[in-house]
Amino acid sequence: MSGQPPHPALLIPGPIEFDDAVLQSMSHYSESHVGQPFVNTFGEVLSMLRKLFQTSDPASQPFVISGSGTLGWDQVAANLVEPGDEALVLHTGYFADSFADCLETYGVKATQLKAPIGDRPQLDEVEKALNEKMYKLLTVTHVDTSTGVLSEIKALSELVQRVSPDTLLIVDGVCSVGCEEIKFDDWKLDVVLTASQKAIGCPAGLSILMVSGRAIETFKARKTRPTSYFGSWKNWLPIMQNYEGKKASYFATPSPQLIRALHTSLTQILSRPLDQRFAEHKAASQKIKKAVIDLGLKQLASKPENQANGMTAIYLPEGITPPDILPSLMKKGVIFAGGLHKDIAAKYIRLGHMGVSVTDPTRPDIDKAIKVLKEGLTEVGYKA
Amino acid sequence: MSGQPPHPALLIPGPIEFDDAVLQSMSHYSESHVGQPFVNTFGEVLSMLRKLFQTSDPASQPFVISGSGTLGWDQVAANLVEPGDEALVLHTGYFADSFADCLETYGVKATQLKAPIGDRPQLDEVEKALNEKMYKLLTVTHVDTSTGVLSEIKALSELVQRVSPDTLLIVDGVCSVGCEEIKFDDWKLDVVLTASQKAIGCPAGLSILMVSGRAIETFKARKTRPTSYFGSWKNWLPIMQNYEGKKASYFATPSPQLIRALHTSLTQILSRPLDQRFAEHKAASQKIKKAVIDLGLKQLASKPENQANGMTAIYLPEGITPPDILPSLMKKGVIFAGGLHKDIAAKYIRLGHMGVSVTDPTRPDIDKAIKVLKEGLTEVGYKA
Incomplete structure (x- = not known):
């Protein structure tokens, strides 16, 4: 960068x-x-x-x-x-x-x-x-x-x-x-x-x-x-x-x-095999999804087989809404997105994990996203 | 630049x-x-x-x-x-x-x-x-x-x-x-x-x-x-x-x-008065149109009152087509456009004179365009 x-x-x-x-x-x-x-x-x-x-x-x-x-x-x-x-x-x-x-x-x-x-x-x-x-x-x-x-x-x-x-x-x-x-x-x-x-x-x-x-x-x-x-x-x-x-x-x-x-x-x-690219996205996605589970949180996508490899939509803990946490995540260095599905937009956030954030080994983006999500949740009083 | x-x-x-x-x-x-x-x-x-x-x-x-x-x-x-x-x-x-x-x-x-x-x-x-x-x-x-x-x-x-x-x-x-x-x-x-x-x-x-x-x-x-x-x-x-x-x-x-x-x-x-911007485009256009006349060439736009201030479409001399001259004009440093009106596309070229090429006094673009057009026409045997 x-x-x-x-x-x-x-x-x-x-x-x-x-x-x-x-x-x-x-x-x-x-x-x-x-x-x-x-x-x-x-x-x-x-x-x-x-x-x-x-x-x-x-x-x-x-x-x-x-x-x-x-x-x-x-x-x-x-x-x-x-x-x-x-x-x-x-x-x-x-x-x-x-x-x-x-x-x-x-x-x-x-x-x-x-x-x-x-x-x-x-x-x-x-x-x-x-x-x-x-x-x-x-x-x-x-x-x-x-x-x-x-x-x-x-x-x-x-x-x-x-x-x-x-x-x-x-x-x-x-x-x-x-x-x-x-x-x-x-x-x-x-x-x-x-x-x-x-x-x-x-x-x-x-x-x-x-x-x-x-x-x-x-x-x-x-x-x-x-x-x-x-x-x-x-x-x-x-x-x-x-x-x-x-x-x-x-x-x-x-x-x-x-x-x-x-x-x-x-x-x-x-310039690299496409299969390798897809495997890298899958690995990054699995890392994030494991972190979400470890945090005791749930994804919108309800089953392993229907979960995307380039993004993760994460239900926030009860009582926490996107405006409670997104600004603090951004201050810590990572921009997450709010909810978009109109029925439940206030209940979840979204994390993208595509492209150079995944494939460029010099970028700390994925680990950083996991870290700041943990910290941000702790700050608003959530305990995993 | x-x-x-x-x-x-x-x-x-x-x-x-x-x-x-x-x-x-x-x-x-x-x-x-x-x-x-x-x-x-x-x-x-x-x-x-x-x-x-x-x-x-x-x-x-x-x-x-x-x-x-x-x-x-x-x-x-x-x-x-x-x-x-x-x-x-x-x-x-x-x-x-x-x-x-x-x-x-x-x-x-x-x-x-x-x-x-x-x-x-x-x-x-x-x-x-x-x-x-x-x-x-x-x-x-x-x-x-x-x-x-x-x-x-x-x-x-x-x-x-x-x-x-x-x-x-x-x-x-x-x-x-x-x-x-x-x-x-x-x-x-x-x-x-x-x-x-x-x-x-x-x-x-x-x-x-x-x-x-x-x-x-x-x-x-x-x-x-x-x-x-x-x-x-x-x-x-x-x-x-x-x-x-x-x-x-x-x-x-x-x-x-x-x-x-x-x-x-x-x-x-x-950041500058719009009227000044329009006046500068008009002045550059007049300079180009005068050069076209001095070269003994005609514009597609047939009367002073219907001639644009940001571009000029110029009839080539009889017997000269855009492919005869455009590559040489580009080699001399200016890209002109070919004709676009389908009935007469092979008979004319177009010159744009808009934006920084007109308003930035450090750019030689307009004078250069006039100069290379003269040179290019001379090279293909045209005499004004």
């Missing part, structure tokens, strides 16, 4: 702490969005995303567009479904409600399959729902940032293949791409959407998607035009293909600085 | 050259999008935008959302009109076609009023069109980046007030905000939309809008829900109001680094 002034470690579930070299890329001198140096960089970013998502199928299509992760929902809703289509939305927290709201905005009927807070819809429930109706899409939040609940993407995919193979499988990977294993081809995923500022380790401002050849064919076969302009793949598909072919092309001006930073972070990520 | 490595001066009509301090803000250490330091910064950005747009009406509403300038069109189309509504689109180049296409995407009927290349629709033609039908919106590109044609916003507004006062006046100010005079209140504008990477002088990645109280009321009175999710003011209005009130709020994650950079550039812009 030598290049950065002293500051509390940002350990919320995104934005995360960024590497020095990534932040330096953010201040790259100005360059033309259609000049060859930038076009080459953008092209390499798209090719590297194929590796990050573990897809070697040339029909897979990456998209990188200025926006936040939310724009990924709009892209799905505006390009892959048409008004009147049906979507099944698996609910594991706040973000399923929002994704459903987005789909409804575009005239799609979104049916939510909910689970108790801290759990996920069970496979037999999903199977029952898929048998009741033909859904054009099934959406699932890989890790819901509001609860830290992890969904089982591989098993879900096998279920969809078996029960409703024409249904497109859409994964919201905003809080999972870069820290949870995702095998785009092997798991037969149709869309994985994410954002730059979480485990990918690049500042916020980019909506990033990987789309299957099958989903692109679905898009091309639509009867009505896409229902967004800025998010339209009709506008962006030729641009992304040209950029990856190192050919200048223009629809809307991308952000050269953000793309440079993404190039730096992807280069760093891909 | 001491902080930046040597590079050719980027004098395309956006992205422009950026100030060192702005680029340094891009590499700000990671901070929470709901933490007070960032919330304060975002709030100040919104307040500063009021000054930049010269609005003191508290009902005016600024928006800053991750995306490109194009997203501003989607915001207008998704929030201010409903399917079946009519819009009159004044055409001065490429970007009117695109704005019309965007409106049609959202089910709005867009009627284009065109002018010969290099000119703008005349006021009497606009009056005639407005008398024929009730248009909910009139859109005008303040400066069309494909042609360098400047529209007459104040006179247009007076015309709309007189002939069709219920029509909302929408100004695409992507290539004008920060270098052309805009008086949001005095001129009774309803929306001015822009992007960060041109005369505002902040790297690309932000869609920036100022919306009148009247337009906000129109939005609130709509019968159908907004037809975008990511671009919905229903989602963003409370967020922007909270940020400006220095209160943390969440819909989608903004880009702290881009907002920091925008804060730096707006602080720089507002």
